[in-house]
Amino acid sequence: MIRLLGLHKGYLPRESLGFHYSISGIETTSIIAIEASVVWFTEGKGSEDIGVHCFQRLTGDSITQHDWMQPMEIQTELPDAPLSYEGRLLKIRWCVRVRVYVTDGSELVAQEPFYLGSITKEI
Amino acid sequence: MPRIVRLFGKKRGQRMSGWWLVGRVGEAFWFAAICVVSVLSLSTIVAWQVFSPETHPYPIGYGFWLLVLVSCIFAFIGAIGFIIRVLRVAYSDEHRSVLADRAISNTQTLGGLRGRSMPSIPHLSGFTDSPGVRLAYRLPTDRPELRELVLGSVFVLAWDAMVAVLVAVTISKARYGIFDWFSLLVILPGFGYIGFRVTAWFFRKFRLATGIGGTTVEVSELPMVAGGSYQLHLVQYGRLSVKKLLIVLVCEEVATYHFGTDTRTERQEVYRQQVLDQGRCRIDWGKPFETVCDLHVPEDAMHSFQSPHNSVAWKILVEGEVNRWPSFYRSFPVVVYPRAASPQKSVPS
Numbered sequence: 183m184i185r186l187l188g189l190h191k192g193y194l195p196r197e198s199l200g201f202h203y204s205i206s207g208i209e210t211t212s213i214i215a216i217e218a219s220v221v222w223f224t225e226g227k228g229s230e231d232i233g234v235h236c237f238q239r240l241t242g243d244s245i246t247q248h249d250w251m252q253p254m255e256i257q258t259e260l261p262d263a264p265l266s267y268e269g270r271l272l273k274i275r276w277c278v279r280v281r282v283y284v285t286d287g288s289e290l291v292a293q294e295p296f297y298l299g300s301i302t303k304e305i
Numbered sequence: 306m307p308r309i310v311r312l313f314g315k316k317r318g319q320r321m322s323g324w325w326l327v328g329r330v331g332e333a334f335w336f337a338a339i340c341v342v343s344v345l346s347l348s349t350i351v352a353w354q355v356f357s358p359e360t361h362p363y364p365i366g367y368g369f370w371l372l373v374l375v376s377c378i379f380a381f382i383g384a385i386g387f388i389i390r391v392l393r394v395a396y397s398d399e400h401r402s403v404l405a406d407r408a409i410s411n412t413q414t415l416g417g418l419r420g421r422s423m424p425s426i427p428h429l430s431g432f433t434d435s436p437g438v439r440l441a442y443r444l445p446t447d448r449p450e451l452r453e454l455v456l457g458s459v460f461v462l463a464w465d466a467m468v469a470v471l472v473a474v475t476i477s478k479a480r481y482g483i484f485d486w487f488s489l490l491v492i493l494p495g496f497g498y499i500g501f502r503v504t505a506w507f508f509r510k511f512r513l514a515t516g517i518g519g520t521t522v523e524v525s526e527l528p529m530v531a532g533g534s535y536q537l538h539l540v541q542y543g544r545l546s547v548k549k550l551l552i553v554l555v556c557e558e559v560a561t562y563h564f565g566t567d568t569r570t571e572r573q574e575v576y577r578q579q580v581l582d583q584g585r586c587r588i589d590w591g592k593p594f595e596t597v598c599d600l601h602v603p604e605d606a607m608h609s610f611q612s613p614h615n616s617v618a619w620k621i622l623v624e625g626e627v628n629r630w631p632s633f634y635r636s637f638p639v640v641v642y643p644r645a646a647s648p649q650k651s652v653p654s
Contacts, residue, residue: 228560231612
C-alpha cells in the first residue's frame with residue numbers, strides 16, 4: 183500500500199514529497215527485493231519514455247530487518263521539470279511506484295499517481 | 306489452478322494476453338544463438354586459415370575478409386542484443402533508467418562536462434552560443450530543406466556521373482564499330498531522362514533555397530520562461546516584393562512511435578500566437594526589412610520537453626508570401642522553461 187503524505191495530489195516544483203509504503207500478505211522471507219521510486223513517464227501516441235527522480239532498492243538484510251506491516255517513509259524534493267502535462271499527442275504523468283520481487287519469480291507493482299505543477303493542462 | 310505458460314500472446318490494448326517473460330527470454334536466446342553461431346564460424350574460418358591454409362576454400366583475399374567481416378558484425382549484433390534483453394529481464398524499467406543516467410553522468414564527469422540540471426529540457430548551449438547584433442541572442446535556424454538539398458545534390462552528382470560514364474563507354478565502343486543497341490535505345494535514353502529530371506529538380510530546389518534571402522531572428526533573453534515577455538528582432542534579406550510576412554510563436558507536440566517495422570513521427574500544433582503581421586513591402590539588396598516586436602509566452606504554457614520518443618517544441622516561425630516566388634517559412638527553435646525553474650539568466654559571450 184502506498185500513501186502520499188500530502189493533503190492533496192497536486193505538488194509544486196521543489197516541494198517536498200513524502201510517502202509511506204507498507205507490504206502485507208507476503209512473508210518477509212519470500213521477498214527478494216523491493217524498489218521504491220518516484221518517476222515520470224509519458225503516455226500517448228509516442229513510445230513510452232520514463233525518467234526516475236528518486237530510486238531506492240532494498241535487498242537482503244535491509245528487508246528482513248524491517249517489519250513491513252509498519253510503513254516505510256521516503257521524502258524527496260520534487261524537481262523543476264518535467265511538469266505533469268495533458269497534451270493531445272502526449273501526456274506526462276508522475277507517480278510513486280513500488281515493486282516487490284518475490285521468490286516464486288513474480289513481481290508485484292503498486293503505484294500512486296500525483297500531479298506536479300498546476301498550469302500545464304493542454305493550452 | 307496452475308498457471309499455464311503461453312508461448313504465443315496477443316496484444317489487447319495496453320496489455321498482453323500471453324506471458325511476457327517467454328517473449329523476452331526467447332529474444333535473448335535468439336540473439337545468444339546469433340552470437341554463438343557467428344563466433345563459431347569466425348573461429349573456424351580463422352583457425353582453418355592458420356592451421357591448414359592449403360585446404361581452405363577461401364584463401365586470404367576478398368572472400369576471406371568478407372566472411373570475417375560478416376561474422377564479426379553478426380557476433381556484435383548478437384552480443385549487444387543479448388545484453389539488452391538480459392538487462393530487460395533482470396532489471397525493472399526504473400532500475401535500468403537509473404543505471405543509464407549514472408552511466409551518462411559518469412561519462413560526462415570523465416569528459417569534464419557538467420551534469421545537466423534539467424535533463425528533460427533541451428540544453429541551452431546550442432541556442433546561446435551566437436550573440437546577436439541588436440538583441441542578446443541570434444537564434445539558430447532549423448531548415449530541413451537544406452538537408453534535402455545536400456542529399457539531393459549528392460544523388461544528382463552520382464547519377465549524372467554514372468550517365469556520363471555510360472555515354473563515354475558507348476562512344477568509345479562506337480568508335481571501334483561496336484554498337485550496343487540495347488544500351489543505345491533503352492539504357493542511355495532512360496537514364497538520361499531520369500538524369501535530366503533530377504538535375505532540373507535540384508536546380509529548382511537550389512533556386513528556392515537561395516533565391517529568397519536569409520532570415521535572422523534575435524531575442525532579448527534565453528531561456529524564455531512561461532509568462533515572460535521578450536523582444537524579438539527580425540531581419541529579412543534579399544530582393545523581394547513581399548505580399549505578407551508573419552511572425553508566429555508556435556508550440557508543437559512531437560511523438561515518435563513504431564508501427565510494425567517502421568518508425569513514424571507525428572506532429573501536432575497545440576499553440577499558435579501571431580506576433581507580427583506585416584503587409585506589403587519592398588526589400589532590396591542592402592536594404593533588408595527590419596522590425597522589432599514584443600513576444601509574450603503564455604503563463605499556462607507547457608515548458609519545452611525532450612525525451613527519446615516525445616517532445617514539446619517551441620519555435621518562432623517566419624512565414625512569407627512574395628511575388629514570383631512560392632510561399633516560404635523559416636523556423637527558429639527556442640527553449641521555454643517552466644516558471645518555477647527561475648533559471649539563471651545567461652549572459653552572451
